[in-house]
Amino acid sequence: MIGNPIVASLELGGTKSIASLTQGTRILQQERIATGDRPEAVLAFMIETLQRWMRETPFAAIGVASFGPVGLDADREDFGYILTTPKPGWSNFNLLPRIRDSFDLPIGFDTDVGGAALAEGLWGASSGCRTHAYLTIGTGVGLGLIVDGKVHHGALHPEAGHVRLRRSPGDTFQGICPFHGDCLEGLISGPALISRAGGPVDQLPASDSIWAHVAHDLAEFLTMLLLVTSAERILLGGGVALGRPMLLPAIHAAVAQRLNGYLHKCAPSDLQTRIRFAGLGADAGPLGGSALALQALQRR
Template sequence: MLIGGIEAGGTKFVCAVGDENGKVLDKVSFPTGDPDATLAEAKAFFDQHDITALGVGTFGPVDLNRHSDTYGNILNTPKTKWRNYPLLKKFQADYSVPVYLDTDVNAACLGEYNYGVSRGVDSCLYITVGTGIGAGLVQDGKVFQGRNHSEMGHILVQKHEEDPFEGACPSHGSCIEGLASGTAIEKRYSKKGIELVDNEKVWEIEAYYLAQAIMNYFVVLQPEKIILGGGVMKQEKLYSMIRQQFMELLNGYLQVENVNELIVAPSLEDEQGVLGAIALCE
């Protein structure tokens, strides 16, 4: 049985087919362009395979409220050609199989829960730190969703005393996305993170903000694993810095037996998104 999966990112689409055991059998990726061209390229790939279902983890914001008139639509995204695009309806029209839709970060979380570093635990939180910041929670094999999908990238955090930057989020300024995303780093320093590798103050401030957010998530949700992915986390030294500041902020209030096993990197070599999309169909 072949299952299709799409990691529909704001920068690139990754399309894959795999089986129910989490084995990817074929995969292709291409830049995210306008909707018609991008989805036509995806369909050309899946037309080569006899899939029985399709799972999609998409960039957002996306309407996941099943009672909404715009359920399955991309909402107020900065990608103007995708704004208000009826993504789910388009997939349902193009494919004669069941289609399952969720956010890209929820799919990544489910991929790591089923096949990766969180396999064997009851709950895990996946945080992506890239152009934006988002997070998804899986509990007992189910992706958490309230009225709509969570927007954990927009929690408020305390400013670092040496950071005059007002924040990059157009709605909230100094939320965690506005202060710690890749976009925030570039706007604060007028350089991309990759150009700031040796500037320790950059990563000290970055770790300070991310540790605050993780502490907030941890005391509320109590996940057994917290996975940090996304382009910013390619700076591997951040993991130890975040762990140290997280423990300092927690200040012994809750027991953490091994912070190195609590806060971890993804383990699926950038396939967690498509594997999670496939897992949405189970």
């Protein structure tokens, strides 16, 4: 990529959606709106914001990073659509086609976690890694997987938040996922934790049993992720993860115990580097859209 172009980023998250104007890792402008259950209103706000920025500070490309599942196969009719989702009002919404109708620019499109994983590889805590993953834990649980600098897709994209795990001993919580009940998202997402606790969890002490169950569930999942992908680094992001630093030591110990010496360099001390918090923090999402925009510009 020649120079340091200004690009626009749209991040659609489960709770809020953010429009950003960026140059590298610098966020020049930013606007946000509650995602809610009215996609038409959210998209209109986003498009109007980008059109205003284009008049003031022309940008070279747009990156769209959205909660999923989304259609990523350019040969299918649902390319660029949000598919069947638990998010009320958003199923089968034609997101990307509407943006393309408004801007004659290169547009990159992927999941919000795929974009965040890409940004962490370019500028954050996975820099220099060929294979790395980003797990976000917030309104939902999502996984972005990067292989050789590209976001991994298959028939769809990773939907790892909906895997089922061995349950934590003594944990009888039924889970809240409308599709699977006690999948990973149904157990440890922000809404799941509120349901477990019967209210906000911000003030729960580190000794509360809820956090032991969360550490167990994450260790189960991360052990499987290491065995399946052999990721050089796994980053944890999202409000639930970033707000609970006391979880990491317990996760490292539990993953090492589950691996039982099987994988190379997976002692607890090694896992401190291999499994860690996202380096871009809360900016991983907006910068994920920026990374997708830069890739689209490069392809053009």
